[in-house]
Amino acid sequence: SEFLDFVKLYPNIKVRADITQDLSDFDITETDVALDYFPPKDKDNVVIKTQKVTFGLFASLKYIEEFGCPTDLADLYAHHRLCLKTGQQTKIPCVKELTDHMQHIAFSSDSEMVFRTAMKNGLGIGLCPVAYGLGNLVRLDNLNFEDDIDIYLFAHKNTKDIPRIRVFINYIKN
Numbered sequence: 001s002e003f004l005d006f007v008k009l010y011p012n013i014k015v016r017a018d019i020t021q022d023l024s025d026f027d028i029t030e031t032d033v034a035l036d037y038f039p040p041k042d043k044d045n046v047v048i049k050t051q052k053v054t055f056g057l058f059a060s061l062k063y064i065e066e067f068g069c070p071t072d073l074a075d076l077y078a079h080h081r082l083c084l085k086t087g088q089q090t091k092i093p094c095v096k097e098l099t100d101h102m103q104h105i106a107f108s109s110d111s112e113m114v115f116r117t118a119m120k121n122g123l124g125i126g127l128c129p130v131a132y133g134l135g136n137l138v139r140l141d142n143l144n145f146e147d148d149i150d151i152y153l154f155a156h157k158n159t160k161d162i163p164r165i166r167v168f169i170n171y172i173k174n
Helices: 004-008 061-067 072-080 093-101 112-120 162-174
Strands: 034-038 045-060 082-085 106-109 126-128 137-139 146-156
Touching: 004 093, 004 137, 004 162, 034 162, 045 061, 045 112, 045 162, 082 093, 082 126, 093 126, 093 146, 112 126, 146 162
Parallel strands: 082 106
Antiparallel strands: 034 146, 045 126, 045 137, 045 146
16 A cells, blocks of 8 residues: 555556565566565665664454453463564564564464464464554553564665666655
């Protein structure tokens, strides 16, 4: 939905979004712009912007009705179910802390859509960007478990200044 304005402003620019667990999966000659939890390793990519995104723990009302709300982190770790978005983000310290301490990982997926659907359907508690948590998920802010995670926007040095790509970069950056 965030790209609707972009499409209206630039109807002739085609945006292709590919999701991968590891940017090394990409053929770098086919990738102009990327977002990742880690800075680029390839010397042909340059960081355009780094932004901190606050992540917190969320559950659906359906989960809370079925399993209750954890009272603290010890209760979460021992008695509750985790929904885990797998991939590179499992190397982020706060995610690793969750996976190291949770007694029951109820569900995991490398698909953001499947992960969020599982959470919405009450399969477990998950770590999500605070901005995503609006709607049918409840933020469990009583647990004091949140972290600001760097998200890197970077681009291929040879294509970043092509006008259609620069327009896209500037739109995302802003």
